[in-house]
Amino acid sequence: NSDDEDVFFDPEADLMQNKITHRHSKELNKRIQEHLSLIDRSGNEDSGWDIIAEDGEMKLYRKELVINGLICDPLKAVHSVGSVTAKEMCHYFWVPEVRKDWEKTEVFQVLENLDEFTTINYQTHKQVWPAAQRDCLYLSSMVKVDSPPCAGDKTPHDTWIVCNFSVDHPEVNSVPGCVRALIEVALICQTFITPPKDGGPITRDCLQCDIVYVANVNPGGWAPASVLRSIYKREYPKFLNFYTNYVQEKRKDLEILF
Numbered sequence: 001n002s003d004d005e006d007v008f009f010d011p012e013a014d015l016m017q018n019k020i021t022h023r024h025s026k027e028l029n030k031r032i033q034e035h036l037s038l039i040d041r042s043g044n045e046d047s048g049w050d051i052i053a054e055d056g057e058m059k060l061y062r063k064e065l066v067i068n069g070l071i072c073d074p075l076k077a078v079h080s081v082g083s084v085t086a087k088e089m090c091h092y093f094w095v096p097e098v099r100k101d102w103e104k105t106e107v108f109q110v111l112e113n114l115d116e117f118t119t120i121n122y123q124t125h126k127q128v129w130p131a132a133q134r135d136c137l138y139l140s141s142m143v144k145v146d147s148p149p150c151a152g153d154k155t156p157h158d159t160w161i162v163c164n165f166s167v168d169h170p171e172v173n174s175v176p177g178c179v180r181a182l183i184e185v186a187l188i189c190q191t192f193i194t195p196p197k198d199g200g201p202i203t204r205d206c207l208q209c210d211i212v213y214v215a216n217v218n219p220g221g222w223a224p225a226s227v228l229r230s231i232y233k234r235e236y237p238k239f240l241n242f243y244t245n246y247v248q249e250k251r252k253d254l255e256i257l258f
C-alpha cells in the first residue's frame, strides 16, 4: 500500500542517521521512537515493572500480561558492561553471519535485505515440551540514533539500537508444525567514555556500554503459563550474560569501533 512506501522525511522526528526508505520504514521509525523512551532508567521499580532477576549490573523486569489466555509478559532488562562500544554491541546482535555463535535457533534464514542495515529473518526455536515448537518471522534493523532522549546526568558518546518486530513475508518456507510467535524486541546501547586523566589515548578501559533490552513476545498459541514464566526468567539473563561476554571477547584485541 502507498502508505507503506512513503519515504520518511519528517525532520522533527528524524533521529536516525541512516535514511529509511523501504516498505516498513514508517513502522520501523515509529517503533524505534517508542523504544527510545525506555532509555530513561529512573522509575523502573515504580512504573509497574517488577524485578524478577538480578545478577551484578544486570536486572530483569517484567509486567504480567495475559492476552486471550496467552502469557505475553513484557520484559525489560538493563545492563552495563565495560570495554565495548554501543556500535559493537549492536553490530553482533544484528549481523546474520554470527547468529549461530550466540543464539541456539535451529533454522535461521535471511529472506530479504530491505537496505544495508535491515533484513527480514525467519527462525525456529528449540521445542520446549509439552508445547509446540515456535518459529518467528521478523524485520531486524540496526540504526544509529543521533539525538536520543536524555537519560540521567551522563551524556552518551553515541547511541545505537537494533529493532526487531514481526512482519509477513510471501517467501517464507515455514517449518511444518511450528506455531508462529510474535515478537517485538529492541536492544538499545549507549557508549560512555571516561578519558584517561593523563590525556592519553582512549583505550578499551575507558569504555562503558549501557544496555536496555526489551522483549514483547506473544507465544502465538498454547504454552503452559508456569513453564513459560520459569523459562524466560532463566533464559533472558543467560542470553544477556552470554551475549555481552561474547562481544567483549570478540572485540578485546581489535580496534575500537565507533
Ligand code: 16C
Pocket: 071, 072, 073, 074, 103, 123, 125, 128, 129, 130, 131, 134, 136, 164, 181, 183, 185, 216, 217, 218, 219, 223, 224, 227, 228, 231, 232, 235, 236, 239
Ligand atoms: O533477542 C533475542 N534474539 C533475537 C534475534 O533472534 C530476536 C528473537 C527473539 C525470540 C524470542 C523468543 C521466541 C519465542 C519463543 C516462544 C517459546 C514458547 C515456549 C513454550 C514453553 C512452554 O529478537 C535473544 C532472545 C533470547 C531469549 C530467548 C528466550 C526464549 C524463551 C522463551 C520466552 C518466551 C516468552 C514468552 C512471552 C512471555
